Structure formats: C-alpha cells, structure tokens
Amino acid sequence: xxxxxxxxxxxxxxxxxxxxxxxxxxxxxxxxxxxxxxxxxxxxxxxxxxxxxxxxxxxxxxxxxxxxxxxxxxxxxxxxxxxxxxxxxxxxxxxxxxxxxxxxxxxxxxxxxxxxxxxxxxxxxxxxxxxxxxxxxxxxxxxxxxxxxxxxxxxxxxxxxxxxxxxxxxxxxxxxxxxxxxxxxxxxxxxxxxxxxxxxxxxxxxxxxxxxxxxxxxxxxxxxxxxxxxxxxxxxxxxxxxxxxxxxxxxxxxxxxxxxxxxxxxxxxxxxxxxxxxxxxxxxxxxxxxxxxxxxxxxxxxxxxxxxxxxxxxxxxxxxxxxxxxxxxxxxxxxxxxxxxxxxxxxxxxxxxxxxxxxxxxxxxxxxxxxxxxxxxxxxxxxxxxxxxxxxxxxxxxxxxxxxxxxxxxxxxxxxxxxxxxxxxxxxxxxxxxxxxxxxxxxxxxxxxxxxxxxxxxxxxxxxxxxxxxxxxxxxxxxxxxxxxxxxxxxxxxxxxxxxxxxxxxxxxxxxxxxxxxxxxxxxxxx
Amino acid sequence: xxxxxxxxxxxxxxxxxxxxxxxxxxxxxxxxxxxxxxxxxxxxxxxxxxxxxxxxxxxxxxxxxxxxxxxxxxxxxxxxxxxxxxxxxxxxxxxxxxxxxxxxxxxxxxxxxxxxxxxxxxxxxxxxxxxxxxxxxxxxxxxxxxxxxxxxxxxxxxxxxxxxxxxxxxxxxxxxxxxxxxxxxxxxxxxxxxxxxxxxxxxxxxxxxxxxxxxxxxxxxxxxxxxxxxxxxxxxxxxxxxxxxxxxxxxxxxxxxxxxxxxxxxxxxxxxxxxx
Numbered sequence: 001x002x003x004x005x006x007x008x009x010x011x012x013x014x015x016x017x018x019x020x021x022x023x024x025x026x027x028x029x030x031x032x033x034x035x036x037x038x039x040x041x042x043x044x045x046x047x048x049x050x051x052x053x054x055x056x057x058x059x060x061x062x063x064x065x066x067x068x069x070x071x072x073x074x075x076x077x078x079x080x081x082x083x084x085x086x087x088x089x090x091x092x093x094x095x096x097x098x099x100x101x102x103x104x105x106x107x108x109x110x111x112x113x114x115x116x117x118x119x120x121x122x123x124x125x126x127x128x129x130x131x132x133x134x135x136x137x138x139x140x141x142x143x144x145x146x147x148x149x150x151x152x153x154x155x156x157x158x159x160x161x162x163x164x165x166x167x168x169x170x171x172x173x174x175x176x177x178x179x180x181x182x183x184x185x186x187x188x189x190x191x192x193x194x195x196x197x198x199x200x201x202x203x204x205x206x207x208x209x210x211x212x213x214x215x216x217x218x219x220x221x222x223x224x225x226x227x228x229x230x231x232x233x234x235x236x237x238x239x240x241x242x243x244x245x246x247x248x249x250x251x252x253x254x255x256x257x258x259x260x261x262x263x264x265x266x267x268x269x270x271x272x273x274x275x276x277x278x279x280x281x282x283x284x285x286x287x288x289x290x291x292x293x294x295x296x297x298x299x300x301x302x303x304x305x306x307x308x309x310x311x312x313x314x315x316x317x318x319x320x321x322x323x324x325x326x327x328x329x330x331x332x333x334x335x336x337x338x339x340x341x342x343x344x345x346x347x348x349x350x351x352x353x354x355x356x357x358x359x360x361x362x363x364x365x366x367x368x369x370x371x372x373x374x375x376x377x378x379x380x381x382x383x384x385x386x387x388x389x390x391x392x393x394x395x396x397x398x399x400x401x402x403x404x405x406x407x408x409x410x411x412x413x414x415x416x417x418x419x420x421x422x423x424x425x426x427x428x429x430x431x432x433x434x435x436x437x438x439x440x441x442x443x444x445x446x447x448x449x450x451x452x453x454x455x456x457x458x459x460x461x462x463x464x465x466x467x468x469x470x471x472x473x474x475x476x477x478x479x480x481x482x483x484x485x486x487x488x489x490x491x492x493x494x495x496x497x498x499x500x501x502x503x504x505x506x507x508x509x510x511x512x513x514x515x516x517x518x519x520x521x522x523x524x525x526x527x
Numbered sequence: 528x529x530x531x532x533x534x535x536x537x538x539x540x541x542x543x544x545x546x547x548x549x550x551x552x553x554x555x556x557x558x559x560x561x562x563x564x565x566x567x568x569x570x571x572x573x574x575x576x577x578x579x580x581x582x583x584x585x586x587x588x589x590x591x592x593x594x595x596x597x598x599x600x601x602x603x604x605x606x607x608x609x610x611x612x613x614x615x616x617x618x619x620x621x622x623x624x625x626x627x628x629x630x631x632x633x634x635x636x637x638x639x640x641x642x643x644x645x646x647x648x649x650x651x652x653x654x655x656x657x658x659x660x661x662x663x664x665x666x667x668x669x670x671x672x673x674x675x676x677x678x679x680x681x682x683x684x685x686x687x688x689x690x691x692x693x694x695x696x697x698x699x700x701x702x703x704x705x706x707x708x709x710x711x712x713x714x715x716x717x718x719x720x721x722x723x724x725x726x727x728x729x730x731x732x733x734x735x736x737x738x739x740x741x742x743x744x745x746x747x748x749x750x751x752x753x754x755x756x757x758x759x760x761x762x763x764x765x766x767x768x769x770x771x772x773x774x775x776x777x778x779x780x781x782x783x784x785x786x787x788x789x790x791x792x793x794x795x796x797x798x799x800x801x802x803x
Contacts, residue, residue: 018540026540107535110606117544124552156563163555173617181609211617219624229562231732232739240657240736242636
C-alpha cells in the first residue's frame with residue numbers, strides 16, 4: 001500500500017486526487033474532511049435528539065408510560081455523551097477544518113493525514129458507544145458524568161464507553177494540535193496574530209483548552225478502568241480513596257470542556273454579526289482578551305459543579321467568586337456584539353437571525369448560570385430541572401444555534417449555491433420558538449424542585465412537562481427541515497457569487513464559490 | 528500521490544488514518560470483551576495490536592521516505608516543532624491528572640476518612656492501604672533503587688546531549704556512541720524498575736490507595752520510558768542509515784525532547800511518590 005509515489009510529487013492543482021469513496025476514506029483535503037465532520041455531527045445530532053424525544057415522551061405525563069427507569073437513565077446518559085462528543089464538538093471541528101485554512105490563507109491544514117485520522121477515529125468511538133446499547137446489561141445509565149461508585153458497578157458497556165472516550169480524546173488532541181499548528185505556522189504573510197479573524201482566535205484558544213483538558217479526562221477514566229478491573233482504590237474509601245476525587249478530576253476537564261463548546265460559537269457569531277450589521281466588529285482586541293480570560297478562568301472554577309458533594313466552606317466560596325468572575329469577560333463579549341449592531345445598517349438573513357437569537361438566548365443561559373453560581377441558591381437547585389434549563393440555553397441556543405448560523409452563512413461558499421432563504425427563516429423561527437417552549441418551562445419546574453434524571457414526577461409539574469414535551473417534538477421535527485434546506489442547497493439553487501453577503505469580510509470571500517479544491521496554493525498577502 | 532505546490536508540501540491520499548481507526552476499534556472492542564470474560568476478546572485485542580504495529584511501521588516509513596526525499600521545507604519543519612511541543616504538553620497534562628489525584632488524596636481525603644469515623648481506628652498516615660486494610664503497609668523508600676534510577680536517568684540526559692553535540696558537528700561516531708549509551712541506560716532503568724516491582728512488599732491490586740497511585744504513576748512513566756527507548760533505537764537506526772545531518776535532524780530532536788520530558792516526570796515521581 002504505497003500511498004506516496006515520488007513521481008507525482010510535483011503535480012499541480014486538481015488532477016490526480018482520488019474519486020468515489022476513496023476521495024472520502026483516504027482524504028487529505030481539509031474541505032472534504034470538514035464535510036465528513038459536519039455530516040457525522042448532524043447524524044449524531046439527530047440520533048441523540050431522537051433519544052431526547054424518548055425522554056420527553058416518557059415525561060409527557062407523570063407515571064411510567066413507555067420506559068423502564070433504567071432505560072430512561074440510559075437515554076439521558078447517552079443523549080448527553082453523544083450530543084457533547086458526537087454532535088457539538090465534531091461540528092465545530094468541521095467548521096475549523098473548512099474555514100481555518102481559508103481564513104488564514106493556507107492551502108490546507110498543517111498535517112492533512114493526521115487531520116483525516118482525527119475524523120476517522122470518531123467512527124470506532126461512535127460504534128463503541130452505540131454498540132454498548134446492545135451488550136449484556138445495556139448502555140451505561142449513571143449520567144454522562146459517569147460518577148463512581150455507580151460507574152464502577154456498571155457492566156461491560158462502561159468499559160466500551162471508557163475506550164470510546166479514550167479514542168475521542170486521541171481524536172480531539174490530534175485534531176487540536178493540527179489546528180493550533182496550522183494557525184501558528186501557516187498564516188499568510190502579513191497576517192499578524194492581532195489581524196486574525198476572531199473565529200481563528202477562538203479556535204486557537206479552544207484547541208489549547210482541548211490539549212490541556214482532554215488528557216485529564218483520559219486520566220480520570222483510566223483510574224476508573226483500573227478501579228473496575230485491576231484492583232486499585234482511587235474512588236473507594238475503604239482503600240483510602242475517595243469517590244469525590246473522580247468528580248474533581250472529571251470537572252477539571254469538564255469545565256474547560258464547557259468553554260470548548262462555546263468559544264467557537266463566539267467566533268462564528270463574531271464573524272456573522274459584523275457582516276449583516278455592515279460594521280466592523282466592535283472592540284476586536286477586547287474580544288481577544290475576553291476570550292483568553294474566559295479560557296484561563298475555566299481552569300479555576302470546576303468545583304462549582306459539586307457544591308453539594310463535600311468541600312470546605314473556603315473552597316465553596318473560592319469557586320463561587322471565581323465563577324462569578326467569568327461573567328465579566330462574557331459581559332464584554334455580549335456588550336461588543338450589541339455595540340457592533342448599534343446603528344449598523346442591519347439586514348436579517350437566516351445567519352443573522354440565528355446570531356441575534358444566540359446573543360439573546362445565550363445571555364439568558366449565562367444569567368441562569370450566574371444564579372447557579374450563588375452557593376446557597378445552588379444547594380437548592382443542584383440536580384433540578386433549573387440546571388437542565390441552564391445548560392440547554394447555553395448548549396442548544398448557544399452552541400447548536402451558532403452552528404446553524406455558521407452553516408447558513410458559509411453554505412454558499414461550500415456548495416456554490418444560495419440556500420432557500422424562505423425555508424431558512426422558517427427553520428429559524430420554528431427552532432427558536434420550539435426551543436423556548438421546550439426549555440423555558442424547565443426553569444419553573446426546576447425552581448419548584450423537580451429533580452433531573454428521574455422518569456416520574458409529582459403531579460404539580462404535569463402542565464409544564466406537557467408543554468416541554470410538545471415543544472421538544474416540534475424542535476426535533478424542525479431539524480428535518482434543516483436537513484432538507486441543506487440538501488436542497490447542495491443539489492442546486494441560485495448560483496452564489498464569490499461574496500454573496502454585502503458586508504462579509506475575510507479571505508474566504510476572495511475565492512470563488514464553491515471554493516476550489518486547494519484554496520491558496522500561493523499565499524495571499526494580507527495588508 | 529502528493530501534490531507539492533510551489534510554496535507548500537501537501538501529502539496525497541493515504542489509507543493510514545483508516546487503518547488507525549480499525550486498529551483502535553479492534554483493540555478497544557477486544558479489550559472490553561476480555562475484561563468481561565469473553566474468550567474471543569484477547570484474540571481481537573492482539574489482532575488490533577498487530578494492525579497497530581503495521582500502521583506505525585507503514586505510516587512512519589512513508590514519513591521517513593518523504594523526509595529523505597527532501598519534500599519537507601522549513602515550514603513543515605516548523606510545523607513539526609510546534610506539534611511536538613503541544614504533544615508533550617498534552618502528556619504533561621495526562622501525568623498532571625495522576626499527580627493531582629495523589630495530592631488530593633494525601634492532603635484532603637485521608638483526613639476526611641479519619642474525621643468521618645466510619646472506621647474509628649483509622650489514622651491518616653502515609654503510606655496507607657486504606658481503612659479496611661488489616662495490616663500496615665510498608666512503602667517504597669527513596670534511597671535504594673529509586674535513587675540509583677534517578678542517577679541513571681540524569682546521566683542518560685547528559686549522554687543524549689553528547690549525541691546531539693556529535694550530530695551538530697556531523698561527528699557520526701560521537702552521535703552513535705552517545706545514543707547507544709542513552710539506550711543502554713534506558714534499558715537498565717527499565718530492568719531495575721521491573722526488579723523494584725518484583726521486590727515490592729505491595730501490589731497494585733489490594734494495597735489500597737498507596738499501591739494504586741504508586742503503580743499507576745510509576746507504571747505510566749515506565750511505559751513512557753519504554754516508548755522513548757524504542758524511539759531512540761529507531762533514531763539510532765536512522766543515524767546509521769545516514770538520514771540526519773547537522774542541519775536536518777528534527778526527528779532526533781523530537782525524541783530528545785520527549786526523553787527529557789520523561790526525565791523531568793521521573794524527578795517529580797522521585798520527590799512526590801518515593802521521597803515525601
């Protein structure tokens with residue numbers, strides 16, 4: 001299997017790259033690999049979304065209707081794991097693949113083969129996670145955070161999940177090293193660090209967070225594996241260990257992970273809002289510093305996830321105040337987005353609609369986060385639906401809706417066609433309305449004390465849960481419209497100009513739509 | 528096929544990534560099965576390991592071929608440097624998770640177990656096999672084999688630098704002698720480490736938190752020394768084939784960085800696991 005033949009090394013341009021299935025399997029092209037990432041993440045999004053509909057079907061009415069409690073817990077666990085590791089993260093890596101080389105004026109990623117490996121490692125991980133549903137004992141049911149001692153007691157599915165996460169970790173680390181190296185080493189001449197598009201900055205910092213935090217998760221699940229099978233006592237008090245130790249190590253990874261899923265979203269929104277407000281981004285430098293500050297703070301706030309699991313008061317206070325500090329750089333960002341729109345000549349195409357909804361709804365999620373940061377309040381709200389509402393406001397209306405915004409914004413560049421604007425707007429309104437119907441009532445049920453991860457609930461929560469479930473099904477079905485709009489755009493539509501957006505800036509809009517197979521064979525000069 | 532444009536090096540289509548994913552799938556699935564007493568698991572695990580070895584040989588052979596053919600320009604060299612640095616940083620964080628566990632247990636958990644009085648007789652001392660253990664645990668002191676191993680690794684860092692100086696002067700003999708010494712010291716270290724494990728009064732299973740932290744920390748370090756020794760042997764082989772000269776030898780430097788990183792981890796192990 002000689003993949004390199006010296007005779008062809010001076011080939012230029014487009015001829016000689018493989019076609020058919022080999023184009024995808026053996027790809028070394030950042031655009032093809034980006035496409036693979038995006039499709040993979042979309043199918044995982046539908047898959048894990050279907051699991052969420054199972055959850056909502058069960059919660060439509062009090063009592064047990066469709067699912068055994070154990071099955072219900074499996075659904076919440078896998079929904080979380082697959083959405084995070086299978087849908088949100090790969091989607092952002094897909095954006096990085098497509099856009100980083102184009103935005104910095106590079107021909108491809110620094111390591112095209114490793115890039116393809118990062119993608120193809122997702123497949124065995126997905127097979128292990130999904131396969132774990134079918135092994136004796138069924139999929140893991142202890143929640144996506146995998147706390148011991150429950151996770152020590154689970155069956156074979158836990159081992160498969162551990163290895164799936166190890167493989168995902170390798171994929172993330174290799175992918176991040178690739179992205180960081182590309183950004184630091186392959187920028188076009190003249191593009192200094194403070195001239196980089198903000199999306200590039202956010203991904204640079206995200207990649208750093210991934211390289212710093214994924215090995216910590218690997219350590220945590222390795223300790224779990226040896227506790228399960230090799231007689232160690234890391235999480236067993238009888239042997240001198242501590243189950244809370246797992247929570248510390250896990251959340252030391254877990255909180256940076258939260259920002260891994262939102263910083264690229266900031267980057268996308270910071271690209272789109274100036275384009276449709278027809279004004280440069282307000283406060284570029286402060287955006288860069290705010291992003292860096294959020295990233296650094298993310299390493300000193302982890303224990304706010306575990307206020308109720310045992311910690312000295314001094315520790316609780318430290319983590320409460322450090323968590324609140326994060327609202328300052330985040331506030332800078334929200335202020336800058338609004339100031340960018342201030343007195344701009346705005347138009348409201350689908351990407352802009354999603355971005356404005358992002359600013360509004362993500363900020364709501366940020367506020368409920370601030371509420372949860374307050375120690376005495378958190379002790380009341382820990383593990384209630386208020387928490388579920390909070391993280392869906394930052395992860396769905398934050399991360400997922402920024403992904404949708406980005407897809408609509410760059411689809412013309414990717415496919416060479418304009419998407420159907422009317423259908424796009426339908427998708428936006430259906431998604432936004434259904435999302436709020438689903439998750440806004442959870443603030444109320446949570447405040448009233450409804451616990452998460454339980455398939456049954458007290459009668460007084462029935463109305464709000466019914467509303468949530470109806471919203472969830474509308475939200476799920478609306479995403480099929482998204483699929484339809486994307487496929488329609490790929491198959492045809494109005495021809496897109498090199499820059500279809502009046503106010504869009506950046507190197508990616510200087511090349512034809514669709515972008516050529518290799519974008520910049522000679523580096524452009526950036527002034 | 529690789530497309531080498533005027534300004535950039537771009538490798539052509541490659542099947543290695545797919546083979547990597549197959550290898551890891553087989554290893555993960557096989558290991559899961561064998562851990563859960565399914566007889567076929569071990570065979571699948573071994574098959575995955577074979578595919579993985581084939582992958583390493585094949586992919587690195589491609590990279591070496593491209594390097595020797597002069598495809599890699601200055602920019603590729605800089606990319607390699609950045610990426611190796613970040614890779615070592617990720618390894619630092621991996622070890623950080625185990626060191627963090629050790630510090631947390633020693634400074635926080637054990638006191639809590641004592642204060643909790645679930646085991647009224649338990650006293651938080653280090654080393655400990657935990658409150659449920661029936662006999663006292665004798666830990667591994669620093670001034671026997673561990674001290675010797677520290678000296679061995681420190682000398683190996685010096686011999687590696689000696690080899691590097693030889694490479695800088697295009698003095699191949701000096702490079703080979705330096706590398707041979709380094710590899711020999713690495714092997715002696717590993718031998719002594721295995722000896723230490725065999726002589727230890729405690730095992731990984733059933734020696735509580737002391738055994739857990741001791742074996743995972745030193746075990747992962749030992750794995751890294753093993754990897755580093757193999758990598759050094761590959762570099763020695765490439766030096767003998769004449770792949771490197773005084774200007775072009777990042778492969779050597781990458782392995783040297785890795786070796787020094789493993790060295791530093793050992794010093795931390797010596798202080799925090801054996802000594803304090």
